[in-house]
Amino acid sequence: MPPSGSSRRAGGTAGAPGRTALSREVVLSAALDLVDSEGLDALTMRxxxxxLHRDPMALYRYAANRDALLDGVVELVLAQLEVPAVTDLAGVGGSEVEGPGGWRGQLRATAHAFRRLxxxxxxxxxxLVTRPLATPLGLRPLGTLRPLEQLLELLVAAGFDPVDALHVYRIFFGFxxxxxxxxxxxxxxxPEEDDDVLRLGLHRLPLREFPRVRSLASALADFDGAHELDKGLDVLLDGLDLHLHPRA
Structure with a gap:
């Protein structure tokens, strides 16, 4: 998958500076670039x-309407999600499941790849959160379903019942x-303030009504997304591990 914007530089039409040979990938890449730079509201055919230096009517050959563009953008982004390949997980247990080849390690790697994306x-x-819900499962672009298939394969290989694997997938992506x-x-x-209460604007909250929130100003100001993700994954994966390997 080429990086955003690269497709605009590829396939240029000879003698037409700034114009691009149209394809579905080119149109969707340009749509993603537009959303990245200006937001969702900016995405219109016009x-x-x-x-793309084209008549908007020419784009309908590659996307029937704006909804199709939105679905295509989701597909383009999810196609970049790196789900680790399934290894032979039969009999894997104990601390090994957290390693690169274990299901816990693979889910953790997938989670961080999704966050970076x-x-x-x-x-x-x-x-990513809402568009899949707007379309029946079997009618969604195939690229949006590949993470589902890959993670189901991973979880079943790890020992989860297929139906349980589906539940895990839903819980995992919900998280x-x-x-x-x-x-x-x-x-x-x-950001110019040194005091965490002032930096976050917490001084505007009535102290008597929000004592806990204001007392956590330093922790709130030191938010580390990757660390926070790992803390949540620890809880989630420990629960899934217990479900897969019940203790007496």
Whole structure:
């Protein structure tokens, strides 16, 4: 998958500077670039046509409408999600499951890959959460379903019942969606301030009504997305491990 914007430089039409030989990938890459730079509201056929130096009507050959563009952008981003290949997990247990070849390690690597992808395309995150829900499973672009198939294969190979593997997938991505949405909202009100209460604007909260929140100003100001993700994964993966290997 070429990096964002690279497709605009490829396939240029001879004698037509700035114009690009159109394809579905070129159109969707330009749509993703537009969303990345200007946000979701900027994505229209007219604006996309301007970006590609084409009549907007020419784009309908590659996307029937704006909804198709949105689905295509989600597919393009999810195609970049690196799900570790399934290894032979039969009989793997104990601390080994956290290693690179163990299911816990693979889920952790997938979670961090998803976070990096989301932070690279923050305007697309709402689409990653909502667009799949707007389309029946079998009608979604194939690229949006590959992480589902790959993670189901991983979990079944690890010993989960197929139905349980589906539940795990839903729990796992529900947690990831919540985490990245929360991380993207961790804004600082006054970065020039030294005091954490002032930096976060917590001085505006009535002290009697929000004593706990204000007391956690330093912890809130020191938010580390990767560390926070790992803390949540520890809880999630420990619970899944206990489900897979019940203790007496």
């Amino acid at each position: 604006r996309l046509g301007q970006r 989301a932070l690279s395309h923050p305007h697309v995150v709402p689409l 990831l969606h919540g985490h990245v949405l929360n991380e993207l909202q961790e804004l600082v009100a006054a």
